[in-house]
Amino acid sequence: VRGGRYVGGAGQKIPEGAALLIQDGLIQGFAAPGEPCQAKHTLDATGRIIIPGLVNAHTHAAMSLFRGLADDLTLAGFLSRVWPAEAASVSPEMVNWCSLLSCAEMLLSGTTAFADAYFFEEEVARAAELAGIRAVCGQGLIDLAAPDAPAGQGLSRLKRFLEGFPASTLVRPAVFPHTVYTCSPETLMAAFELAEEHKVGLFLHLAETDEEVRRCVRRHGVRPLRLLERLGVLDENCVIVHGVHLGEHETELAAERGVSLVHCPESNMKLASGIAPLPRLLRSGVRVALGTDGAASNNDLDMFGEMRTAACLHRLTGRDSGYPDAATILRLATRGGAEALGLESGVLEVGRPADLVILEPPDFLWPEESAADQVVFGCGRGDVRTVIVNGEVVVEEGRLTKIDLEEVMGRVREMGKGLR
Ligand SMILES: [Zn+2]
Secondary structure: OEOOEEOOOEOOOOOOOOEEEEEOOEEEEEEOOOOOOOOOOOOEOOOOEEEEOEEEEEEOHHHHHHOOOOOOOOHHHHHHHHHHHHHHHOOHHHHHHHHHHHHHHHHHOOEEEEEEEEOOHHHHHHHHHHHOOEEEEEEEEOOOOEOOEOOOOHHHHHHHHHHHOOOOOOEEEEEEEOOOOOOOHHHHHHHHHHHHHOOOOEEEEEOOOHHHHHHHHHHHOOOHHHHHHHHOOOOOOEEEEEOOOOOHHHHHHHHHOOOEEEEOHHHHHHOOOOOOOHHHHHHHOOEEEEOOOOOOOOOOOOHHHHHHHHHHHHHHHOOOOOOOOHHHHHHHHHHHHHHHHOOOOOOEOOOOEOOEEEEOOOOOOOOHHHHHHHHHHHOOHHHEEEEEEOOEEEEEOOEEOOOOHHHHHHHHHHHHHHHO
């Protein structure tokens, strides 16, 4: 990749106009501007901005089918609308096609890796491989009947998923017990043990609404994070999604245990669930990532939107126009996400996976030193021109190279007919 300006996530400052060399899926090195170098294929990024690929640390890719189906409701209302729709429509085929659509949306908006949570996760893995995007596929687990397992059989279903997961550079498995109110303490502990045994991440929705916290206190006598601590499942392998209602002591506990937290501001705002204490989490040293949540509660999978929302929301609530700054937000969406997911990407350094995005910024005047502000506040998904994942060009000049979006849209539209 020749030319271009590097913004965010670099281990060292890469001079403008340097060439980035890719071989075998990895960043092989950098050549100084003007230094001759040989390559089989060259991309010219002159006049453009290069950032590490964005990481969407929480989504439900197959839920692209339910976009717009449960708008304007609280989480409880949303779930009571979505669960029957899922019971009527979720199948391996549905998960595969609808996840493909989300992979397309994510790639076209500069996301190069995502963490998913749903049922039939092997189909999400197949979709991600096909589209050429990195994915951590969290097999969903609930005590009640799920679309892919009868009541009480979720754990054996999860075990089969983990054992049968194919070795791959792009996709890896994870465990996703849905919440502390849909999984019993025994289920949560068993999920944790399986995650440990298979050396994979444990993700779960936690402290999303105050109603969840109240119910947890009523049923278990402690708040959700304390419950996880009591069950012994709170460690650096644990990724909490939302964490909207976390008290001061809880953020300290999360930091102490090395837990990661995925902040999903747009979903939390849209469902009026509350505001996660991002500045406090960062000050305590919690590893924070950003996620969109599913297309049914956001309603897009656009990490540029998520970055800008996160920055503006916390500046407003904290009455601090300087914090979080754009560089911090860009780091959460790249390196922060990769670390939470256990990936090596998110940083443009020699030896790291070649996951990067080339943006054609709108042709307005920006001072050179505010490049991160330009990306977070001035760029959007429409500015994504080229996306490289694992050294492969998967979006070229705004078009997907590996999947046919028209075909995918056609299949998903067909599936959505009975639902609306
Ligand atoms: Zn979610």
